[in-house]
Amino acid sequence: MECRGKTFSTKCWIARKYSDxxxxxxxxxxxxxxxxxxxxxxxHIQLARANGANIEENCRVLRFEKDRDGSRILVHTSRGTFRCRRVVITAGGWTNQVLESLDVKLPITVTHEQATFVATPNLKDFSKERFPLFTYLSPKYLYYGFPIHGNTGVKLGMTASGKQILPDSLPCEPDREREQVALDFLKENIPKVCWPLW
Ligand SMILES: Cc1cc2nc3c(=O)[nH]c(=O)nc-3n(C[C@H](O)[C@H](O)[C@H](O)COP(=O)(O)OP(=O)(O)OC[C@H]3O[C@@H](n4cnc5c(N)ncnc54)[C@H](O)[C@@H]3O)c2cc1C
Structure with missing residues (x-):
């Protein structure tokens, strides 16, 4: 470990606190x-409703168009057309599909990401009270991990590093190669989470 000054003491304190x-x-x-x-x-939905929002579920946006005098936007959907003053688009990886009718393209790359959950017999060590959320920057991946929450496993992810895909072609099967990378990372850096598998 190489660290100096303030960073040194913070890093060392952290290293000591979680050295087990x-x-x-x-x-x-x-x-x-x-x-x-x-x-x-x-x-979020309840707060929006309380402030007058109408939630349309299972409603696909098909295209946008300006109305005749150009003062409003018409949003054509699978449940009819809505006339709006403003439109906020939050379509994640599908943003460019939704924007197509406006002839707008944003530089968005969609990748296949996945999380690996590892069952551990050392439940207490990885509880929210004892184990932090963390990030870990290796030369190839930015790993992130969560304590046990809502199931019996620790969660590990590798962010924004999967294969490029089309938003509608998300594979149903996990990427076994990346799963192995995740397990190797845990084996090397947090072996207690995996014991007694190794
Ligand atoms: C494997 C994985 C694990 C993650 N784990 C965590 C985590 O533990 N904690 C965390 O905070 N974040 C996590 N994230 C990140 C989190 O999922 C995203 O940050 C979050 O979902 C982004 O929300 P969003 O609303 O912007 O987009 P999205 O959740 O992608 O929502 C976009 C929505 O737009 C809808 N849509 C698409 N096209 C149309 C259309 N034509 N008409 C109408 N609707 C449309 C889609 O159906 C979708 O519901 C994870 C992400 C991945 C991939």
Whole structure:
């Protein structure tokens, strides 16, 4: 470990605090909180409704067009046409498909990402009270990991490094090669999470 000044002491403190689980000092614990995804979605929807929003479920946007005098945007959907003053698009990897009718293309690359969940017999060590969310930058991948939350496994992901795909062609099968990279990373850096598999 090479670190100096303030970084040195912070890194060393972190390394000491988690030395029983992390076998490397190249990671950064994050003081982020884990939120319950479904619950936060429900809260957002309820708050939006309380502020007058109308939620249209299972409603596919087909195309946009300006109305005759150009003051409004017509959003043609699978559930009819909506006339809007403003449109906010949050279509993730599908953004360019949705924008096609406006002849706008954003520089977005869609990749196949996946998370690996590892069952551990050392449940306490990887509970939210003991184990931090962390990121770890290796020369090839930015790894990130979560403590146990909502199941019996630790979650490990590698961000924005998967194969390029079309948004509608997401493979159903996991990428075994990348799964192995994730397991090798855990074996080397956080072996306790995997014990007694190795
Ligand atoms: C493997 C993996 C693991 C992740 N794990 C975490 C995690 O643990 N915690 C975390 O915070 N984040 C996680 N993320 C990131 C998180 O999923 C994204 O940041 C988040 O989903 C982005 O939300 P969004 O609403 O911008 O886009 P999306 O969630 O992609 O939503 C876009 C929506 O647009 C809809 N859409 C597409 N086309 C149309 C159309 N024509 N008409 C109407 N609707 C349309 C889609 O159906 C979709 O529902 C993970 C991502 C991946 C890939």
């Amino acid at each position: 689980v992390f076998h490397s000092s190249n990671y950064i614990p994050r003081w982020w909180r884990v939120l319950q995804r479904d619950l936060t979605n429900v809260v």
